[in-house]
Amino acid sequence: MTLKHFNKDFSAGLSVFLVTLPLCLGIALASGAPLFSGLLAGIVGGIVVTLFSGSEVSVSGPAAGLTIIVLDSIEVLGSFSHFLTAVVLAGAFQYVLGWLKAGRLSSFVPSSVINGMLVAIGIVIILKQIPHALGWDADVEGEFDFLQLNHHNTFSEILEALSHPHPGAIAISITCLAVMITWEYFSKKDFRFFKVFPIGLLVVLTGVLMNQVFKLWIPGFYLEESTHLVKVPLILSLEDASSAFHFPVWEALANPKVYLAAFTLMLVASIESLLSLEVADKLDPQRRVSSPSQELKAQGIGNMVSGLIGGLPLTLVTLRTSVNIYSGSKTRLSAFIQGVLMLIAVITIPQLLNFIPLACLASLLLLIGYKLATSQKLPEINRKSLPQFLPFSVTIAGIIFSDLLLGIVLGLLAGIISIIVTNNRSAISMARDQQNILVLFIKDVTFMNKPYLKSLLDSFEKGDSVYIDGTRAEFIDHDIFQLLESFKKDALYRGIQVEFKGISPHKYSFKNAIISKTPFS
Incomplete structure (x- = not known):
């Protein structure tokens, strides 16, 4: 002092x-x-x-x-x-x-x-x-x-x-x-x-x-x-x-x-x-x-x-x-x-x-x-700021309507949920040009991304030509691979053309996932 x-x-x-x-x-x-x-x-x-x-x-x-x-x-x-x-x-x-x-x-x-x-x-x-x-x-x-x-x-x-x-x-x-x-x-x-x-x-x-x-x-x-x-x-x-x-x-x-x-x-x-x-x-x-x-x-x-x-x-x-x-x-x-x-x-x-x-x-x-x-700036309400706005607002409501610790716990849970939702969408992107569709795996894809990917695959219609590129992903979860294989089989009956690139069974191998991340592999 x-x-x-x-x-x-x-x-x-x-x-x-x-x-x-x-x-x-x-x-x-x-x-x-x-x-x-x-x-x-x-x-x-x-x-x-x-x-x-x-x-x-x-x-x-x-x-x-x-x-x-x-x-x-x-x-x-x-x-x-x-x-x-x-x-x-x-x-x-x-x-x-x-x-x-x-x-x-x-x-x-x-x-x-x-x-x-x-x-x-x-x-x-x-x-x-x-x-x-x-x-x-x-x-x-x-x-x-x-x-x-x-x-x-x-x-x-x-x-x-x-x-x-x-x-x-x-x-x-x-x-x-x-x-x-x-x-x-x-x-x-x-x-x-x-x-x-x-x-x-x-x-x-x-x-x-x-x-x-x-x-x-x-x-x-x-x-x-x-x-x-x-x-x-x-x-x-x-x-x-x-x-x-x-x-x-x-x-x-x-x-x-x-x-x-x-x-x-x-x-x-x-x-x-x-x-x-x-x-x-x-x-x-x-x-x-x-x-x-x-x-x-x-x-x-x-x-x-x-x-x-x-x-x-x-x-x-x-x-x-x-x-x-x-x-x-x-x-x-x-x-x-x-x-x-x-x-x-x-x-x-x-x-x-x-x-x-x-x-x-x-x-x-x-x-x-x-x-x-008034000491903190309110996060904007949009999809990009969801990981900040959701836990911020849930924490405020939780503390006001319950107590300090419960409000913080609710805020932490909201933060985890918002991260899951955001990562779920950020790992996969889609672009459409008339009936030509590109689905791109931007990073590793896990079972957490399965609901979003399934909703995308289910949205395709007869006559669509779908190209799924997984070359950027070093790891593709087994559940994701099975979902893609199932979609490829069903596409024959739905009138949808499908082509894969960089989608292979070895990508969901745990051993391969570890090796692929070593700096000299």
Whole structure:
């Protein structure tokens, strides 16, 4: 870490801290875990993981994608302390994965899926923050799945919010958005004060000040502490401190279910971290490339530490990383500052943090969501761009209407299908001049090309003269050869003349396929 860009890193770290605080609490609540465990995970993600990570801009902490796993694991294992044992084991497994260089597997994820993930997360952030901006805070912060814990979904929650608007929240949200847009405008005009003063702090101060003014002079606009403000658990005595901390129970290692929970946590957390790392590198203005295997080691260390002190499992998180980058972060110092600020604030000023309206934080996230959603160019809709457009759009729809990991899996499947369809057509070309037809095998032809070739052969009519040239193909699948032989026999009865060139049985020989590809054959 370096202090060269301290002003920008401090400003970014402060913005991330203000956004991370309610998210950590909301994820803990959604996970059925103690609220303090979410804060501990956020602190560990900022301080510990940052020290070992290979990324300069990423931020780690408790993730929404693990909430269901955490909730189910606590129920299956019987207690949160038993679950913490699984978190420590998951961290150890992750570290071993990093040591085995398993991070390189992330390179197999197509860029179209990563781009779709960026746009989808931006859209989801906007959709999830609209209710908070309107003053409808029934759903916890940090829950990003389409189907919510309160039995609503993303869109029904927005409709509910529109039918129960809170004038104070709307006033705070609109004012904070106007302040940020104005601030960015003057910042781009090279006014030094607007570049140095942390925009996140200004948004929070604006929200707190407005709400206190409402309390004194416009009671109908006032946002009550019980529902509309940040709720940090207070530690005012030794008894509070002892009840806030939980620790692993090592006797749980005798329970096979602990290992299953640990493996599940390791797998999902690793996938989410590696994908988020790809996003971080893509958003990084300096285009620095991070080591995915080193990131797995860092996440493993972080999870072991978090589990040992009673924190939730953590991953590298796209939302907080995006806030960090768009807030002007230059180095990993910003993520470290975020963790330190959270530690100091939770210990010293939890009462002051509880004055922050969720509406002002929603305005901050709305702007970040907009930047993310518009950060990628939409691929053109045509046959040539099918391998890019299909996984891009499927990933977006999957994440919006389900959750992050399922959306990515659907995007990957769509990518595989589009590649098959594209290769199916690109290996074979056809040209027609009246009744003279040329079918050309441009490259190796396999059984994957059989449906397309069959449809071509079936389309020929009586009187056609078909010339099939396979000289460019070094390998022709046995199924393809049989299809051509069958077509040649049937052509006699269909009134079609057929001539082959470069089509022979030896081309589907496995041995020949290998030999033909050696450079000196």
